[in-house]
Structure formats: C-alpha cells, structure tokens
Amino acid sequence: MQVRLIICCFFLGSLIVIIQYTSRTNNFDYRRDVLERRISYDMGQQMVEYSEAVEKQLRSQKEGIHLTNLNLDAKSKRIAKLNESINKTQIKERIFNLERHDVTHDMHTKQAATKKVCSSPMTHVAFLKTHKTASSTIMSIMQRFGYFRNLTFVMPLKKIDQYRFNYIGEPGETISYENIIPKREEDEYDLLCNHVVYNEDAFQNTFPNDTFLFTIIREPLKQLISTVNYYGYTQQGYFAKILNQSLMNPMSDYLKSPWKFEPSNPHYSVTNNKMSIDLGLPVSQIRNGSFIKSYMERLNTKFELVLLQEYFDESLILLKRFTCWSFKDMIYMSKNIWPLHQNLNLSADDIDNHRKWNVADYALYETFYKLFWRKVLKEKEFFDEVYHFRRILQKVNIHCSNDKQSKSLSIFDSKWSPGFILTPDDCIFLKMNEKQFITVIHKRMISRAYPNGNNPFEQTTIEDDLAHLFQ
Numbered sequence: 001m002q003v004r005l006i007i008c009c010f011f012l013g014s015l016i017v018i019i020q021y022t023s024r025t026n027n028f029d030y031r032r033d034v035l036e037r038r039i040s041y042d043m044g045q046q047m048v049e050y051s052e053a054v055e056k057q058l059r060s061q062k063e064g065i066h067l068t069n070l071n072l073d074a075k076s077k078r079i080a081k082l083n084e085s086i087n088k089t090q091i092k093e094r095i096f097n098l099e100r101h102d103v104t105h106d107m108h109t110k111q112a113a114t115k116k117v118c119s120s121p122m123t124h125v126a127f128l129k130t131h132k133t134a135s136s137t138i139m140s141i142m143q144r145f146g147y148f149r150n151l152t153f154v155m156p157l158k159k160i161d162q163y164r165f166n167y168i169g170e171p172g173e174t175i176s177y178e179n180i181i182p183k184r185e186e187d188e189y190d191l192l193c194n195h196v197v198y199n200e201d202a203f204q205n206t207f208p209n210d211t212f213l214f215t216i217i218r219e220p221l222k223q224l225i226s227t228v229n230y231y232g233y234t235q236q237g238y239f240a241k242i243l244n245q246s247l248m249n250p251m252s253d254y255l256k257s258p259w260k261f262e263p264s265n266p267h268y269s270v271t272n273n274k275m276s277i278d279l280g281l282p283v284s285q286i287r288n289g290s291f292i293k294s295y296m297e298r299l300n301t302k303f304e305l306v307l308l309q310e311y312f313d314e315s316l317i318l319l320k321r322f323t324c325w326s327f328k329d330m331i332y333m334s335k336n337i338w339p340l341h342q343n344l345n346l347s348a349d350d351i352d353n354h355r356k357w358n359v360a361d362y363a364l365y366e367t368f369y370k371l372f373w374r375k376v377l378k379e380k381e382f383f384d385e386v387y388h389f390r391r392i393l394q395k396v397n398i399h400c401s402n403d404k405q406s407k408s409l410s411i412f413d414s415k416w417s418p419g420f421i422l423t424p425d426d427c428i429f430l431k432m433n434e435k436q437f438i439t440v441i442h443k444r445m446i447s448r449a450y451p452n453g454n455n456p457f458e459q460t461t462i463e464d465d466l467a468h469l470f471q
C-alpha cells in the first residue's frame with residue numbers, strides 16, 4: 001500500500017514539474033518575442049529617452065519652468081550644455097547596430113537627396129490618409145492650414161451624408177476626375193487629406209510637380225487593436241461575423257484562420273495589410289515578399305516623409321521642418337481617440353499569426369521606422385524643438401479646453417518659429433471634428449466649382465454651416 005502511495009506521489013510530482021516547465025518555456029517564448037519586438041523598436045525609444053532626459057533636467061532646474069521667458073542666448077547655451085551631457089554618438093551607434101533588416105544603399109542616398117531646403121511654407125501638400133494611425137489628427141492640421149489660406153482641396157464628389165462621405169471614390173479606387181470635386185480652371189489642386197488609395201500615375205496627373213507627398217503609419221499590432229476597437233463596437237461588416245462567434249476569444253480564433261472571415265475583396269477589409277493597401281500595394285501581391293520589398297523602395301522614392309503615430313510630436317516637427325510650416329500651423333487637438341480599449345487577450349502565437357497575415361504591413365513599418373529615425377538623426381536641435389512644441393501644445397490644449405473661451409492666448413517667439421496669438425475662433429477650428437470640417441471645406445469647394453448654383457448637391461451656405469459652431 002505504502003509503495004503504491006509513493007509511486008502515485010512520484011507520478012504526480014513529475015506531472016507538476018512537466019506542466020511548470022512547459023508553461024515557463026511558453027513564457028520564455030513569449031518574453032523572447034516581446035524582447036525582439038522591443039529591440040526592433042528600441043531605436044526610437046532611445047531617442048525618446050534622450051528627449052525625456054532633456055525635459056527632466058530642464059524641469060529640475062527651477063528657471064527651466066519659465067523657459068519661454070528666457071532670452072534666447074541663455075536658453076540655447078543651457079540646452080547645448082544639456083546636449084553635451086547625453087552621449088549622442090552612443091545613441092547613434094545603438095540605433096544603427098540594432099538594425100535587423102537591410103536597407104539598400106540606394107535608399108540611403110535617396111534619403112539624402114530628397115531633403116529639401118525651403119524658405120516659405122509649402123502649399124502643395126498631399127497627405128495619404130491611412131487607417132487608425134492618428135491620420136484624422138493630421139487631417140485636421142491640413143484642414144486648418146488650407147482653409148485659412150483659401151487653398152484648393154481634393155475632395156470626394158459625394159454628398160456629406162452619404163456612406164463613406166470622407167472617402168474619395170469607393171474602397172480600392174484612386175483619385176480620378178470623376179470622383180473629386182472639379183477645381184476652377186485658374187486653380188491647381190493644392191492639398192489632399194481624405195482617405196484614398198495611392199496610385200503613382202493618378203497622383204502625378206492630379207497634383208503640381210512640386211507637391212510634397214507624405215503619410216503616417218503605426219505599429220501593425222497596435223493598429224489592429226485600434227481597428228478592432230473602432231469597428232468592433234459597431235460590429236460593422238465582417239466584424240459582426242468575427243465577434244459573434246460563440247467563442248471565448250474571437251480575435252484569437254480569427255487570427256488562426258483569418259481567410260475564413262475576411263471579405264473576398266481585400267479592399268473591403270480593414271485587417272488585411274490595410275496600411276500597405278492604402279499606400280497602393282496591389283492586392284494580388286500582398287503576400288509576395290520580393291514584390292513587397294521593391295514596392296517599399298519605390299514608395300520611398302515617392303514619399304518625402306512617412307511619419308510614425310507612436311512618435312506623433314516628433315513626426316510633426318519633422319513635417320514642420322520639411323514643409324516650412326509654423327508652430328501655429330502644427331498645433332492640434334487629438335481626434336478619434338477611443339476611450340475604452342478592449343483587451344484582446346492575444347497570445348504569442350496569435351501575435352505571430354498576425355505578423356504572418358499582415359506581412360506587408362510589418363515590412364512597411366520596419367522599413368519606414370528606420371528611415372524615419374535616420375531623418376531625425378540628420379536634424380540639429382531636433383528634440384529641443386519637440387520639447388518646446390510640447391510646451392506650446394500643453395498651453396493651447398489647456399486654453400482651448402475651456403468651452404466658453406473668450407480670451408486670446410499669446411505664444412512667444414522662439415528660434416524655431418514666430419510667436420502667435422491664439423484667438424477664441426482658433427480654438428473653435430482646433431476643436432472641430434472630422435465631419436464638421438469636411439462639411440465646411442466641401443461647401444467652399446462646391447461653391448467654387450459650381451458658381452452658378454448648378455451643382456449636383458443641394459447646398460446651404462458655409463455661414464449657415466458654421467453658425468451653430470460660433471453660438
């Protein structure tokens with residue numbers, strides 16, 4: 001009897017050891033995956049840590065809090081001293097040593113060649129709006145820029161209340177003269193910021209030759225989470241099919257065999273390499289590794305900048321420097337922030353499946369992530385400007401958050417941009433949501449294109465539309 005008990009205990013003990021070991025191995029795999037992802041994105045983190053270090057040191061010095069009131073000489077001397085204390089060379093070395101994927105020599109030289117020196121703000125700017133990447137916040141910056149300068153926007157030829165009113169054409173379509181509001185003969189198309197699929201020829205035919213083309217992307221897993229939160233709540237389209245499975249973890253199940261749920265036309269999908277498809281990757285090639293690689297190289301020759309959602313303010317400062325826009329042009333109040341994020345409970349295998357399914361988006365992100373930081377490294381006093389911009393943003397956001405704002409706010413000159421006055425009307429435009437601003441610009445473009453009122457849509461005046469915002 002005793003022998004049997006001992007044998008039983010022995011088997012039970014071994015079983016517990018095996019279970020513990022397996023779960024630890026899985027844990028290790030998971031941790032390795034997390035670590036790998038960290039290393040891949042660590043390059044950017046290094047730069048952010050650098051910027052935070054500058055910020056922290058400035059804060060810890062009492063007078064640093066009043067940075068904007070200091071005279072420029074004293075301020076730049078102090079920042080230069082802080083810069084010295086952080087070993088930039090070390091950061092640079094880490095960034096280049098950590099790269100896991102090759103970027104061709106061609107791409108390096110192209111980067112150097114595309115850098116522009118500008119003296120007046122660029123007014124021919126096309127923003128390729130990708131999905132769930134903070135693109136609506138960038139759109140709002142473009143809308144303010146163009147609206148106040150009376151520029152001509154490329155806008156969908158649709159009624160505002162129509163389904164997908166904010167898309168040019170139908171999913172998968174690029175710009176054509178049939179799907180955009182016509183421009184006046186004497187005008188050029190200056191700006192683009194609505195959703196549309198990129199196409200080299202169509203863009204060349206629509207915009208002047210000196211148009212600055214840029215876009216924004218996001219780490220693909222975070223982009224998926226944002227997408228699921230947005231479409232999941234409303235259960236639009238095929239999301240209803242995914243989320244209504246009576247399973248414990250529908251997203252995990254979806255990632256095991258996405259093709260079972262996806263629409264047959266990838267243009268109608270928001271989870272199948274959406275960013276790459278927005279950027280014009282042909283749907284027949286979304287799993288063709290060598291095609292994807294050469295397509296990314298091609299995009300790099302056409303897009304002057306590919307920004308990163310995770311480094312939004314850094315992105316805006318880079319954009320500002322490339323386009324010669326001002327701080328007043330670049331200030332923003334974030335749009336489309338989704339308050340509640342469901343926990344998708346994804347395992348390391350699920351994440352791996354996502355990487356396999358979205359192979360083009362991961363290639364896109366990894367390629368342009370590195371190119372973004374290379375561009376940043378070529379800039380001087382970059383993080384000092386980001387720091388200064390964040391302080392302005394903070395002031396603007398606090399000021400405009402007051403619903404009944406009736407005072408103006410003065411922002412002082414800095415070495416990076418002239419000072420400006422933020423009026424209560426500026427706050428109204430900063431706070432407008434996507435649909436309100438599209439409506440206002442749509443009306444202006446329609447009334448220009450059809451001055452005699454023979455337009456395809458019934459129109460109220462812009463003033464009618466704005467009236468309720470100013471009450």
Ligand SMILES: Nc1ncnc2c1ncn2[C@@H]1O[C@H](COP(=O)(O)OS(=O)(=O)O)[C@@H](OP(=O)(O)O)[C@H]1O
Nearest residue numbers: 131132133134135136137226312334335336337338
């Ligand atoms: N300033 C700033 N910085 C960083 N991230 C920001 C910013 N503004 C918006 N967002 C986040 O972008 C997500 C919405 O993306 P889009 O506006 O591109 O969505 S859409 O495709 O137009 O529906 C949405 O992401 P999630 O909240 O993760 O869903 C927003 O929170």
